[in-house]
Amino acid sequence: MPSYLTPGVYVEEVQSGARPIEGVGTAVAAFVGFAGTGPFHQPTLVTNWDQYVQTFGAFTADTYLAHAVYGFFANGGGAAYVVRIGGPAQGAEDAQGAGRGAVAPADPAPVALGGFLISAKPGTGEGLSVEIADAEGENPPEDRFRLLVRQNGKVAETYDVSTRKNVKGYLVTQTRDSRLVQVAEQPGTAQSRPEKQTVALAPAAATAAPGSGVARLDASEYVGDASARTGFAGLEAIDEITMVAVPDLMSAFQRGDIDAEGVKTVQLAVISHCEQMGDRVAVLDTPPGMNAQRVRTWRNEDAGYDSRYAALYYPWVKVFDPASGRNSLVPPSGHVAGVWARSDNERGVHKAPANEVIRGAVDLEIRLSKGEQDLLNPIGVNCVRAFPGRGIRIWGARTLSSDPAWRYLNVRRLFNYLEESILLGTQWVVFEPNDDRLWSSIRRNVTAFLTEEWRRGALFGRTAEEAFYVRCDRSNNPQESIDLGQVVCEIGVAPVKPAEFVIFRLSQFSDSTSLVDE
Numbered sequence: 001m002p003s004y005l006t007p008g009v010y011v012e013e014v015q016s017g018a019r020p021i022e023g024v025g026t027a028v029a030a031f032v033g034f035a036g037t038g039p040f041h042q043p044t045l046v047t048n049w050d051q052y053v054q055t056f057g058a059f060t061a062d063t064y065l066a067h068a069v070y071g072f073f074a075n076g077g078g079a080a081y082v083v084r085i086g087g088p089a090q091g092a093e094d095a096q097g098a099g100r101g102a103v104a105p106a107d108p109a110p111v112a113l114g115g116f117l118i119s120a121k122p123g124t125g126e127g128l129s130v131e132i133a134d135a136e137g138e139n140p141p142e143d144r145f146r147l148l149v150r151q152n153g154k155v156a157e158t159y160d161v162s163t164r165k166n167v168k169g170y171l172v173t174q175t176r177d178s179r180l181v182q183v184a185e186q187p188g189t190a191q192s193r194p195e196k197q198t199v200a201l202a203p204a205a206a207t208a209a210p211g212s213g214v215a216r217l218d219a220s221e222y223v224g225d226a227s228a229r230t231g232f233a234g235l236e237a238i239d240e241i242t243m244v245a246v247p248d249l250m251s252a253f254q255r256g257d258i259d260a261e262g263v264k265t266v267q268l269a270v271i272s273h274c275e276q277m278g279d280r281v282a283v284l285d286t287p288p289g290m291n292a293q294r295v296r297t298w299r300n301e302d303a304g305y306d307s308r309y310a311a312l313y314y315p316w317v318k319v320f321d322p323a324s325g326r327n328s329l330v331p332p333s334g335h336v337a338g339v340w341a342r343s344d345n346e347r348g349v350h351k352a353p354a355n356e357v358i359r360g361a362v363d364l365e366i367r368l369s370k371g372e373q374d375l376l377n378p379i380g381v382n383c384v385r386a387f388p389g390r391g392i393r394i395w396g397a398r399t400l401s402s403d404p405a406w407r408y409l410n411v412r413r414l415f416n417y418l419e420e421s422i423l424l425g426t427q428w429v430v431f432e433p434n435d436d437r438l439w440s441s442i443r444r445n446v447t448a449f450l451t452e453e454w455r456r457g458a459l460f461g462r463t464a465e466e467a468f469y470v471r472c473d474r475s476n477n478p479q480e481s482i483d484l485g486q487v488v489c490e491i492g493v494a495p496v497k498p499a500e501f502v503i504f505r506l507s508q509f510s511d512s513t514s515l516v517d518e
């Protein structure tokens with residue numbers, strides 16, 4: 001309580017007791033795969049296709065990461081974390097290279113300019129140079145200059161930079177997102193404005209480019225090292241991720257870097273990651289070249305997955321491939337993740353992300369019939385089908401769980417959304433006095449949040465009382481729990497289930513048959 005010693009009028013701000021729970025985002029994807037440039041093993045946020053191209057380059061032949069990310073954004077995705085694999089993590093080149101029997105090529109010597117070390121990024125190729133020029137404007141500060149990055153004589157990137165660390169235009173900071181050069185401070189040397197000059201940069205080998213013959217990939221490259229935060233472990237620190245896809249697992253399988261057992265190992269690792277985190281779902285692809293019967297066998301016998309945190313899609317989709325100039329087959333996971341995001345934004349996470357058009361898909365690897373889907377739908381394989389006049393659509397919304405309670409994908413994702421929203425929205429409860437006033441506040445805040453979700457159609461029931469309940473009182477918080485420092489809030493919700501089978505029963509009757517008692 002404040003002390004009042006001098007007579008007068010005082011104004012205080014007090015808590016109203018209402019701390020609204022806000023819904024978390026549900027449409028942030030994570031993609032693990034191969035790219036021509038960009039940082040290795042470091043989850044990098046991209047919010048549109050242009051950002052991806054600037055960081056990781058455009059489409060690369062015989063890889064699927066770029067197609068997956070492009071399909072994600074084309075279908076309504078808004079944010080994605082990209083993890084580039086295929087090369088050793090920093091500081092572990094020798095160890096990982098020896099583990100695969102690979103020889104890592106020596107990096108070219110960087111160019112020293114004004115106390116900075118400038119070098120070409122891996123995979124940028126020949127003909128790269130940097131030019132030091134005067135900054136624009138009259139009488140620019142002595143620390144300011146312009147850095148022009150040229151490729152084959154043409155200006156590819158331009159930076160107005162400074163040699164001072166405490167300004168926004170610091171050279172190292174400004175060039176951090178460059179896709180052609182990397183700049184670091186030269187140890188033991190003071191940074192100063194370089195002289196006007198043009199210097200050629202030696203090309204750096206793409207040590208992790210798929211198909212380069214430098215390294216042979218295996219399942220451990222995807223799974224990663226928990227201590228080094230590589231692979232899937234690198235995604236654990238990012239709470240907002242809600243879906244994980246590994247499209248280039250299939251390109252490694254097609255090249256022979258990973259066999260069928262390796263595919264299963266990696267997909268089980270993705271599922272394990274999602275189950276461990278509890279707030280995301282794995283979007284899995286089937287291997288290419290399978291018919292419906294083979295997929296059924298693979299699903300039941302070869303893979304045998306059983307998880308409520310994973311969904312499987314079949315068959316592959318055909319899209320235009322700028323790298324080859326023709327239509328090519330790609331795994332559907334990236335496009336499917338985009339459809340999930342679009343459905344969440346337009347309808348809500350409670351709506352099953354199915355009966356939705358896949359944008360950018362021009363055809364399918366195989367056009368399934370109803371009879372073939374009859375084999376696949378009961379075992380949790382979500383089919384992508386082409387319908388005359390209605391386009392190519394996702395025609396399934398199931399998880400890989402054998403538990404009927406978690407059969408539908410929208411139920412799993414709705415619970416992820418509710419759990420994460422309530423978790424983040426009730427952090428203020430920790431260390432509050434554990435009494436009836438606290439329990440009442442918890443009930444009020446959680447009830448208000450669930451009531452709003454019921455109004456949006458996410459919960460089943462004619463009234464809010466039918467749709468959910470919140471219990472936090474003396475009945476589930478006895479003195480023993482209070483003495484242990486625990487407060488228990490029990491919540492029950494009735495999720496909406498999708499109308500997967502729509503049945504109209506028609507019967508024939510004659511005029512002489514009266515349907516109404518007279």
